[in-house]
Amino acid sequence: MRRVERALILAGLCALVAACSSKGYNTDNPDWAQGGMPLPPKVTSTDAEWQESEAPPPPKFDVKRLEPIAMPPYMTLKFGVDPATITITHDGVVRYVVVASNTHNQNGSLNAYYEAVRCSTAEMKSYARFDNGAWEEVKKPEWKSFRDLNSSYSRQLATQGLCRGNAPRDSVKDIVANLRDPARKLQ
Structure with missing residues (x-):
């Protein structure tokens, strides 16, 4: 009887593997069983080979379109992208303009930053800062780890959207x- 049970179990496993492979699932991906989920891009270059594409000039932004970034309640600055x-x-690389505003400031001043996030290394880079109505480019932009930043809005933005x-x-x-529903599960 044990031989028959083993043969049935083995046949069932073979059928499962055959069914999965016939539908084009990538079983190297931990999410392969969640049918219909797009696979994350595969990184094929090492960090030494990776080259960042040239960043275009800062895009125009509109504070009326901002999607808020959820921050800890003790923060006086409000951030939106x-x-x-x-x-x-x-x-x-994901590039964006983020706007920081102080809700307690009477003159309603705001600052904007043209930045990028590199998800694969948990780093961000700042290309330019908008202040007093004009963009000022960062002289030597460089990638910085989320852990080394004074503010956590870049990490929050990366994880929320x-x-x-x-x-x-x-x-x-x-x-x-x-960004509109950061509590959503990965889908």
């Missing part, structure tokens, strides 16, 4: 949907 400024590049684990989300539409 303009969805129209978000781009996902072929090299895995820009990244899906160690990869950028599939589209700007997907990013905006996750």
Whole structure:
């Protein structure tokens, strides 16, 4: 009887593997069993080989379009990202304009930053700062780890919408949907 049970179990496992492979599932992906879920992009280059694409000039932004970034309640600065400024590049970089405003400041001053997040390394880079109505480029922009930053808004933005684990989300539409509902499960 044991032989028959083993043969049936083995046949069942073979059928399961055959069924999964016939539908084009990538079983190297831990999410392979969640049918219909797009696979995150695979990184094929090492960090030494990786080259960042050239950053275009800062895009125009509109404070009326800002999607808020959820921050700890003790923060006096409020942060938001303009969805129209978000781009996902072929090299895995997500660029955007984030706006910081102080709700307690009577003159309603705000600052904006043209930045990028690299999901695969948990780093951000600042290209330019908007202050007094004009962009001022950062002289030597460099990638900085989220752990080394004074403010956590870049990490918050990455986890709330820009990244899906160690990869950028599939589209700007997907990013905006996750920013609007950061408590959503990965879908």
